[in-house]
Amino acid sequence: MKIERIVLPALASLLWAASAIAADVGKDLYAKTCAVCHAAGIAGAPRLGNAADWQPRIAAGTARLYTSALKGTPKGMPAKGGNTGASDGDVKAAVDYMLAAVKGSAAKPAPAAAAVAPAKPAATVAAPAPAAQVAVPAVAAVPAAASAPVDVSSNTSGASSADINSFNRLLKPIGKRNPPPAEDGIHDPANDGTMALMAPLAAYGPLPKSLVGNRVNWVKAIEEGKINPRWDKQDPNATPVIVDLNIVREVKGSMPDVVYPHKQHTEWLDCSNCHPAIFTPQKGANAISMAAILLGEKCGVCHGKVAFPVSECRLCHSKKKDTRPAQAAAAPAK
Ligand code: HEC
């Protein structure tokens, strides 16, 4: 920590001077291409302005960061962020922009979070959690935002915030459910705004129930018109593009096949949340396994975090196998 704190300002101020001209180019490319993953930390991408995420990477040297950004890495950073039309110079400028953003936050958040920590572990989350929560409006419209604060109660310490699973409830014991915002480990208890937020217990009362997650059946809530999530931050009249397309994934062994429904997802989520970063949009083109899902990849990027958890086998494994022709004929086609 100490060494990094010394290195960081020095490095960052160098970059600052060097990149003053390129700053706009870098910022623009970041917004256009990189933010999709780096704002929210999708697939473990280091988050913009999150010192803990960046420090170990900065320590490896700017040259490596440029190379990673240009060529990609095996752990999920696509070459040039997938925007192969961008020039090398612009991609480097985007890296510079991201490094400069850490410079801004490096001095404060980490020590501040540490200072809050001793009193109450939940408060430690000050650093990683806001990012996770910010992730959500960016990713989805609402269910995520609504559910994120909720069953996070057993949260991690800041230590593993760079880890893809720092927000994976599947790997954690179930904690207290739906605590008030000031105690949920996500919202800053010292911020007055937190007190103005409605407590989940009261807010969720009228919504259809579920036995898992934050105890709300969000799919039903939207179907029954109990909630009408706003699709766009800026435009109150924007509406989602809803695609009614089921993809059946045959499962080896005795488990029923998986039906992936586009409809229920596109009611909440823009296509770009999944395509192409998580799933190539082509039936059967993606290797998906339960192991990956449990580790927070593929469907597990959301399920177990901001959507219903993996314990609900039958919600995904919903299609009986057509093992015998007679049975298949008798059963209503689904
Ligand atoms: C589809 C998601 C995605 C997009 C888009 C994306 N990144 Fe990344 N990025 C990642 C992931 C995941 C990692 C962590 C990979 C790793 O640790 O090797 C990462 C890591 C990095 C790193 C650190 C590499 C290292 O060696 O530690 C840099 C720098 C970076 N990205 C820059 C960019 C820039 C610049 C853009 C936009 C031009 C961009 N990224 C767009 C997912 C993305």
Ligand code: HEC
């Ligand atoms: C929650 C994640 C998610 C979202 C959001 C999403 N998709 Fe998909 N999409 C998938 C998955 C999973 C598959 C199946 C991939 C496979 O079988 O390997 C798929 C497959 C597809 C396919 C291929 C179909 C075929 O028969 O080959 C198309 C086209 C597609 N999606 C379009 C869209 C569009 C358009 C949107 C937005 C309106 C969208 N998707 C939103 C997850 C998503």
Ligand code: HEC
């Ligand atoms: C980008 C986030 C995301 C990804 C990735 C994702 N889901 Fe979902 N899924 C959601 C959200 C949000 C909902 C609606 C809220 C809820 O049910 O918890 C949902 C709902 C569902 C439902 C509807 C359940 C019902 O009650 O009708 C099924 C089935 C489902 N997901 C299966 C899958 C499968 C299978 C995959 C992987 C192929 C997948 N999802 C990937 C976010 C995601």
Ligand code: HEC
């Ligand atoms: C969020 C959706 C989802 C939930 C919940 C879910 N699965 Fe899966 N499961 C999948 C997908 C997707 C696959 C991959 C299917 C394929 O091969 O294309 C899969 C595959 C499997 C397989 C085949 C072997 C493998 O690892 O790929 C088994 C067995 C399995 N699931 C068991 C379970 C059990 C048991 C549960 C409940 C504890 C469960 N699943 C809950 C989506 C889900």
